[in-house]
Amino acid sequence: MNPDIILKADELYFSYDDNNSHSLNGLSLEIRRGQKVAFMGANGSGKSTFFLCCTGILKPQSGKLYFNGEEVGYKKKDLLKLRSKVGIVFQDPDNQLFSASVFQEISFGILNLGVPEEQAKKEVEDVIEYLEITPFRHKPTHALSGGQKKQVSIADILVMHPDIIILDEPAAALDPRHTTMVNHIVEQLTEQGITVLMATHDVNYAYEWADEVMLFHEGKVLMQGTPAQVFGNRGALKKTNLETPAVLELFESLCKKGILKASLPLPRNLKTLETYISDINLNPHYGGNNIVTENRKKAILAVSFGTSHHDTCKVTIDAIEKEMQAAFPDYPLYRAWTSKMIIRKLKDRDQIHVNTVKEAMEQMRRDGITDVLIQPTHVINGIENDLMKEDALSYREDFHSISFGDPLLTSEQDSLDVIQAIADEFSSLKKDQVLVLMGHGTTHFSNSIYAALDYTFKDKGYSNIFLGTVEAYPSMETLLKMIRSYQPSKVILAPFMIVAGDHAKNDMAGDDPESWYSQFKSAGYEVEPVLKGLGEYSGIRKILVEHLSRLDVQ
Numbered sequence: 001m002n003p004d005i006i007l008k009a010d011e012l013y014f015s016y017d018d019n020n021s022h023s024l025n026g027l028s029l030e031i032r033r034g035q036k037v038a039f040m041g042a043n044g045s046g047k048s049t050f051f052l053c054c055t056g057i058l059k060p061q062s063g064k065l066y067f068n069g070e071e072v073g074y075k076k077k078d079l080l081k082l083r084s085k086v087g088i089v090f091q092d093p094d095n096q097l098f099s100a101s102v103f104q105e106i107s108f109g110i111l112n113l114g115v116p117e118e119q120a121k122k123e124v125e126d127v128i129e130y131l132e133i134t135p136f137r138h139k140p141t142h143a144l145s146g147g148q149k150k151q152v153s154i155a156d157i158l159v160m161h162p163d164i165i166i167l168d169e170p171a172a173a174l175d176p177r178h179t180t181m182v183n184h185i186v187e188q189l190t191e192q193g194i195t196v197l198m199a200t201h202d203v204n205y206a207y208e209w210a211d212e213v214m215l216f217h218e219g220k221v222l223m224q225g226t227p228a229q230v231f232g233n234r235g236a237l238k239k240t241n242l243e244t245p246a247v248l249e250l251f252e253s254l255c256k257k258g259i260l261k262a263s264l265p266l267p268r269n270l271k272t273l274e275t276y277i278s279d280i281n282l283n284p285h286y287g288g289n290n291i292v293t294e295n296r297k298k299a300i301l302a303v304s305f306g307t308s309h310h311d312t313c314k315v316t317i318d319a320i321e322k323e324m325q326a327a328f329p330d331y332p333l334y335r336a337w338t339s340k341m342i343i344r345k346l347k348d349r350d351q352i353h354v355n356t357v358k359e360a361m362e363q364m365r366r367d368g369i370t371d372v373l374i375q376p377t378h379v380i381n382g383i384e385n386d387l388m389k390e391d392a393l394s395y396r397e398d399f400h401s402i403s404f405g406d407p408l409l410t411s412e413q414d415s416l417d418v419i420q421a422i423a424d425e426f427s428s429l430k431k432d433q434v435l436v437l438m439g440h441g442t443t444h445f446s447n448s449i450y451a452a453l454d455y456t457f458k459d460k461g462y463s464n465i466f467l468g469t470v471e472a473y474p475s476m477e478t479l480l481k482m483i484r485s486y487q488p489s490k491v492i493l494a495p496f497m498i499v500a501g502d503h504a505k506n507d508m509a510g511d512d513p514e515s516w517y518s519q520f521k522s523a524g525y526e527v528e529p530v531l532k533g534l535g536e537y538s539g540i541r542k543i544l545v546e547h548l549s550r551l552d553v554q
């Protein structure tokens with residue numbers, strides 16, 4: 001199973017009434033590690049029932065649930081292990097809190113796990129401090145307010161260091177101050193790398209907060225996607241009794257009236273929309289504030305997904321940045337990566353810190369930069385790129401201008417240039433051999449570029465170059481079919497990703513029977529993997545530097 005998937009449900013059925021009705025009705029879904037996932041849907045659509053299955057409190061009558069790639073078991077020791085890693089904070093804290101004192105309450109789970117008393121005590125003290133429970137720690141739990149009970153129920157779970165926290169409507173019955181406090185805690189959880197699943201009916205909050213929205217309807221997932229995809233689907237919202245987030249509604253109506261350009265990244269919150277509006281007279285696109293134009297200081301921000309493999313980083317991301325810097329020697333170059341998981345891995349494993357986009361923007365602001373030229377090394381205009389723009393634009397008030405270079409594959413000319421760069425790199429490819437490129441693939445609509453590019457390869461005379469993706473279409477299945485009709489003497493495999501990292505080393509060239517290498521091998525071909533990321537091709541680096549150069553017009 002894909003190691004990015006932390007939780008997977010496969011055709012779950014659950015009935016509370018002997019199969020007269022099904023609260024989970026063939027539910028299948030996958031949750032990616034480190035994501036913030038909002039579970040939404042009408043009352044009674046099965047969200048809480050699913051959550052109870054995730055922690056083994058309910059056992060589905062049929063279907064399978066996987067945690068970290070392993071099927072969930074229901075023996076006592078399996079459940080204990082599962083509950084130490086998947087914690088649930090119930091909607092009503094009174095269903096969760098059962099000890100007399102706050103300290104006892106928070107200690108219960110961790111002691112049950114067999115953690116020695118001294119260590120457990122320290123962990124409990126840490127969480128009490130972290131969640132600001134100290135002022136009411138000596139009160140009996142029954143005497144706490146609703147908000148304080150919620151803090152303690154989160155502490156109950158947090159003290160176990162779970163991989164997943166499930167929050168069932170955490171803001172229900174809280175006043176605005178406590179809602180803000182709980183939201184703040186939730187934000188910190190995701191920064192620690194915990195996967196957060198949250199049921200909520202608050203469309204405005206989910207739209208701003210979530211990485212992904214899971215829309216439940218009658219015990220199944222009706223739709224899953226980014227907040228923009230899900231909340232942009234009026235039909236799905238209507239079916240599940242949800243409304244469009246106010247900020248999206250307002251943005252669309254301003255676009256319809258021609259006041260804002262629809263090409264702007266969708267604003268996720270009112271603050272971003274407000275800054276769009278405040279810039280209308282200056283520059284309806286990305287322009288900045290009317291600050292003094294003397295002493296302008298430009299900088300380049302090179303944004304990559306990132307990699308935890310130093311070998312490939314050196315010859316891809318580092319090499320691209322070096323060429324960008326060489327093209328603009330007078331501008332300082334800053335780096336940011338968009339994969340929080342990789343950033344965390346580097347920090348934990350190698351004590352290396354790489355900035356997120358927001359951190360890099362803050363750094364530039366501190367350094368007195370006034371104009372930021374952002375050049376992504378992303379291959380397509382997908383989710384990563386949209387989120388990167390959003391993060392950068394949340395700092396638009398701090399800069400005179402923020403401008404964005406295009407990802408690698410944006411215009412028709414880019415496709416032709418990329419094809420040329422690949423053809424140059426594989427100029428020794430023989431007619432009876434095929435080159436199979438492995439792209440990443442995405443659920444975003446921009447995924448169609450992969451199939452389009454595969455088509456263009458053929459159109460430009462490279463009938464033996466094929467492009468597929470690990471996560472979307474064209475898939476391995478399609479590639480096997482196409483390549484079978486070509487009958488090559490050899491299959492050469494190469495990543496169509498900037499770096500030759502995990503996907504290239506494992507999904508493409510690994511020994512696992514699911515890898516592309518093994519699948520082509522067992523289909524009877526001679527296979528040669530080439531572990532070279534796109535960033536190693538000089539033609540590709542040139543395209544990215546050229547995209548950056550287009551920004552520097554003033």
Ligand SMILES: Nc1ncnc2c1ncn2[C@@H]1O[C@H](COP(=O)(O)OP(=O)(O)OP(=O)(O)O)[C@@H](O)[C@H]1O
Pocket residue numbers: 016023041042043044045046047048049050216
């Ligand atoms: N303990 C129970 N006994 C019997 N039926 C139940 C029980 N809990 C839930 N149900 C039923 O299962 C279905 C799914 O309910 P569930 O609570 O999972 O939905 P939900 O999406 O979490 O709803 P809400 O948004 O109201 O919290 C509903 O028809 C509900 O009536």
